[in-house]
Amino acid sequence: MGALQPFFVVCLGLLAFNALVSAHNITELLAAFPEYSEYNNYLSQTKLDDEINSRQTITVLVFNNGAMSSLAGKHPLSVIKKALSLHVVLDYYDAQKLHQISKGTTLSTTLYQTTGNAPGNYGFVNITDLQGGKVSFGSAAPGSKLSSSYTKSVKQIPYNISVLEISEPIIAPGLLTAPAPSASDLNITGLLEKAGCKTFAALILSSGVIKTYQSAAEKGLTIFAPNDEAFKAKGVPDLTKLTNAETVSLLLYHSVAGYTPKGTLKSTTTPISTLATNGAGKYDLTVTHDGDSVVLHTGVDSSRLADTVLDATPFAIFTIDSVLLPTELFGKSPSPAPGPAPESSPSPAPVLAPSPAPASVEAPSPLGASPPAPPSDTPGGAPSDAPSAESENSTSTDAAGHVRAPALLILLVTVVATVISSIFLS
Ligand SMILES: *[C@@H]1O[C@H](CO)[C@@H](O)[C@H](O)[C@H]1NC(C)=O
Numbered sequence: 001m002g003a004l005q006p007f008f009v010v011c012l013g014l015l016a017f018n019a020l021v022s023a024h025n026i027t028e029l030l031a032a033f034p035e036y037s038e039y040n041n042y043l044s045q046t047k048l049d050d051e052i053n054s055r056q057t058i059t060v061l062v063f064n065n066g067a068m069s070s071l072a073g074k075h076p077l078s079v080i081k082k083a084l085s086l087h088v089v090l091d092y093y094d095a096q097k098l099h100q101i102s103k104g105t106t107l108s109t110t111l112y113q114t115t116g117n118a119p120g121n122y123g124f125v126n127i128t129d130l131q132g133g134k135v136s137f138g139s140a141a142p143g144s145k146l147s148s149s150y151t152k153s154v155k156q157i158p159y160n161i162s163v164l165e166i167s168e169p170i171i172a173p174g175l176l177t178a179p180a181p182s183a184s185d186l187n188i189t190g191l192l193e194k195a196g197c198k199t200f201a202a203l204i205l206s207s208g209v210i211k212t213y214q215s216a217a218e219k220g221l222t223i224f225a226p227n228d229e230a231f232k233a234k235g236v237p238d239l240t241k242l243t244n245a246e247t248v249s250l251l252l253y254h255s256v257a258g259y260t261p262k263g264t265l266k267s268t269t270t271p272i273s274t275l276a277t278n279g280a281g282k283y284d285l286t287v288t289h290d291g292d293s294v295v296l297h298t299g300v301d302s303s304r305l306a307d308t309v310l311d312a313t314p315f316a317i318f319t320i321d322s323v324l325l326p327t328e329l330f331g332k333s334p335s336p337a338p339g340p341a342p343e344s345s346p347s348p349a350p351v352l353a354p355s356p357a358p359a360s361v362e363a364p365s366p367l368g369a370s371p372p373a374p375p376s377d378t379p380g381g382a383p384s385d386a387p388s389a390e391s392e393n394s395t396s397t398d399a400a401g402h403v404r405a406p407a408l409l410i411l412l413v414t415v416v417a418t419v420i421s422s423i424f425l426s
C-alpha cells in the first residue's frame with residue numbers, strides 16, 4: 001500500500017504534462033458537420049470550446065442551424081453562453097448508455113452548474129428514457145417539460161467525448177429572459193468595490209485607466225483585479241513612487257484584450273499580451289494551471305486566479321491574490337520600496353549587466369521580491385532548485401518560458417526518485 005502513494009504522485013505529475021495536450025478539439029470535430037456550423041460558431045465565440053476541450057468524459061448535445069438561429073435570436077452572447085453551457089453534460093453518454101439509464105430517468109450535471117450562477121438545480125438536465133425507445137431531455141427545474149428528444153448520435157471518442165443531436169434546445173426557466181448586462185451599462189468600479197478590490201478600483205479611476213477599460217469592454221476585455229489584501233502584502237513595492245505613466249502601465253498590465261474566461265486560460269500555453277504590451281514580449285504574462293487552479297506569472301511574481309466577479313461574454317473580471325509586478329517595472333530590483341531589505345542588495349544595482357531581470361524569474365527566494373507565492377504556484381516546490389537557467393539573455397519573458405520547463409522536469413525527477421527510493425525501502 002505504502003508504495004502506491006508515490007505512484008499516484010507520479011500519475012499526478014504526468015497529468016500535469018498531459019493536461020497541456022488536448023485530447024479532443026470540438027471545433028474540428030463539428031467542422032465535419034455543416035448542419036451544426038452555427039452551433040460550432042457560437043461555441044467558439046463564447047469560448048465554450050476551450051472549456052469543452054479542457055475536459056474529459058463529456059457529452060455535447062447539439063442541434064441544427066435552424067434551432068441554433070432561433071435560440072440565438074437577438075440575445076447577447078452572455079445569454080447564449082449560459083444556454084449552450086446547459087448542453088454540455090459532464091458525463092459520457094452514447095446511444096447505448098441513454099437506453100440503459102437506471103430506473104429510466106436521471107439528472108446529469110452540466111457546465112452551466114459549474115459557473116455557480118445556476119439557481120437551484122437549474123444547472124442539471126433531466127434525461128428520461130421514455131417507453132418505446134424514445135429518450136427525452138429537459139431542464140431539471142421543477143415543472144419543466146421534457147420537450148427535447150434525442151435524434152441521433154453524431155460522433156463518439158469513447159470515453160472522452162460524445163456528441164449527440166437533440167431535436168431542440170433545452171431551456172432552463174428564466175434563462176433567456178433574465179436581464180443581461182450590456183458592457184456599456186456596467187459599473188466597473190462598483191463591481192470591483194463589491195468584490196473587495198477597492199484599492200484597484202480607486203487606482204483605475206484616479207489614473208483614468210477606467211476609460212480604456214470601458215471602451216475595451218464591449219469588444220472583449222478580461223481584467224485581473226488584485227484584492228485589497230494584495231496591495232497591503234509584504235514585499236509589494238511602494239506604488240506611490242511610480243510615475244503616472246508607470247502606474248498606467250502597471251494597471252493596464254492587469255488586463256488583456258479579448259474575452260479570456262477560465263477555460264481559455266487553462267488551455268493557454270504561450271505567453272499572453274496584456275493591454276500594457278507595447279512590443280513583442282513586453283509586459284506579457286504566462287499562465288500555468290493545475291487541475292482547476294490557474295496561476296498567472298509575471299517573471300517577478302505570480303498570482304492565483306481567485307474569484308470570478310463577472311463572466312459576461314465578451315467581458316470578464318477575476319480577482320487575484322497578488323499584485324502582478326511586470327519585469328519591465330520591477331525586474332531590476334526586487335524591492336524598489338524601502339521594504340524589508342534582502343541581505344544581498346537592497347539598492348537597485350543594475351551596474352553589472354542588463355541581466356538582473358530574469359534573475360528573479362521563478363526564484364521566490366529573495367525576501368523582498370514578492371509576497372510568498374500562493375501554494376498553488378509552480379507544481380511542487382521545485383523552483384528554488386532551478387537556478388541560473390537564465391542570465392543568458394536579458395529578455396525576461398523568454399527566460400520565463402524557458403525556466404519553467406526545467407522546474408517541471410526537476411519535479412518529475414524528484415517524484416521518480418521518491419518512487420524508486422520508496423520501492424527500495426519497502
Ligand atoms: C482520451 O483521452 C486520453 C487523455 O487525454 C487520451 O490519452 C486518449 O488517447 C483519448 N482517447 C482517445 C480514443 O482519443
Ligand SMILES: *[C@@H]1O[C@H](CO)[C@@H](O)[C@H](O)[C@H]1NC(C)=O
Pocket residue numbers: 022025026027028053267
Ligand atoms: C481546434 O481546431 C480548430 C479548427 O481546426 C483550430 O483553429 C484550433 O486552433 C484548434 N484548437 C486547439 C486547441 O488545438
Ligand SMILES: *[C@@H]1O[C@H](CO)[C@@H](O)[C@H](O)[C@H]1NC(C)=O
Pocket residue numbers: 105106107126127128144145146
Ligand atoms: C425527469 O422529469 C420527469 C418528468 O417531469 C419526472 O417524472 C422525473 O422524475 C424526472 N427525473 C428526475 C431524476 O428527477
Ligand SMILES: *[C@@H]1O[C@H](CO)[C@@H](O)[C@H](O)[C@H]1NC(C)=O
Pocket residue numbers: 187189190191193
Ligand atoms: C458605481 O458604483 C459606485 C459604488 O457602488 C458608486 O459610488 C458610483 O456612483 C457608481 N457609478 C455610476 C456611474 O453609477
Ligand SMILES: *[C@@H]1O[C@H](CO)[C@@H](O)[C@H](O)[C@H]1NC(C)=O
Pocket residue numbers: 392393394395
Ligand atoms: C538573446 O536574445 C537575442 C535577441 O533577442 C538573441 O539574438 C540571442 O540569440 C539570445 N541569446 C541567447 C543565449 O538566448
